[in-house]
Amino acid sequence: MRILIIDDHAVVRRGTMNIIADRFPECAFSEAGTLHEARLVLESATFDLIILDISLPDGSGLDFLELVHHARPGLPVIVLSMHHETEYAQRCMSLGARGYLSKNSAPEELEEAMTSVLDGGMFVSPSLLGTGERMDALDGLSRQEREVARRLGRGETMTQIAAALGVSVKTASTYRTRAMRKLGIATTSALIRYLLERRIPGL
Known part of the structure; x- marks a missing residue:
């Protein structure tokens, strides 16, 4: 399984790869720290999953999400973001993301999200769903x-x-x-x- 990790912080990329490798030891990883790098990597190889940050130094991960949705339809994307607000999750899911996690999520949530998404499902961090009145x-x-x-x-x-x-x-x-x-x-x-x-x- 080939996974592309897109985040502008090398430490975050490395930590994400370590978490995934513990659960899925046969994964092969590619990484990118900018929107430009991510586009080049996507053009040069095929992937089974993308882990994407929204905030990149040369643009928004949302733009890349739209690119993937149109250029590689069916390629699942999990957004791993510092933004913990519900509206970001709504926007990402509407643009074709299959999962959305806060970077504050436990490693187990990333594993659960990957399992659901790779099995054809979708996943949103439970902490984002909150509580409130039932409609x-x-x-x-x-x-x-x-x-x-x-x-x-x-x-x-x-x-x-x-x-x-x-x-x-x-x-x-x-x-x-x-x-x-x-x-x-x-x-x-x-x-x-x-x-x-x-x-x-x-x-």
């Missing part, structure tokens, strides 16, 4: 629909959700479809944005 629309969901929505918001795949609920993937997918229809949501990424915007508790 009336969620109260209209059945227990199963609510549980599927909650687990989707945490980045679990449908296979993981089905196993946790003790049902088939087809049945879990039906709960997902019903929940999204009731909430007026069409995609999993839109569901995560919905949960982030409303700071749904229990995630």
Whole structure:
């Protein structure tokens, strides 16, 4: 598995690689400290995952995120940022990121995010989801629909959700479809944005 680490601090890049190597020892790493370097590296090799910082010395990581989304569709990106505000996570997910973590996150969260994202799911640091009042629309969901929505918001795949609920993937997918229809949501990424915007508790 080839991973590209983009961060302007060499210590952060090295620390991130060490954390990942402990969990995924067969990974091969490339790194970049600027937006320009990241573009050159992306053009010269193929990758299975990108770990991206937002704040780079010659531009925004958001610009690179848009580039990846259009030039390498399907290439998963996890944003690892110093910004702990919900609006940054919302913006990154809307631009195609599959995961968002604060740099204050525990190493275990990065491992969990990678596992979810590489398995086709999505992941947002639970600390960003916060607490608050539950929206009336969620109260209209059945227990199963609510549980599927909650687990989707945490980045679990449908296979993981089905196993946790003790049902088939087809049945879990039906709960997902019903929940999204009731909430007026069409995609999993839109569901995560919905949960982030409303700071749904229990995630």
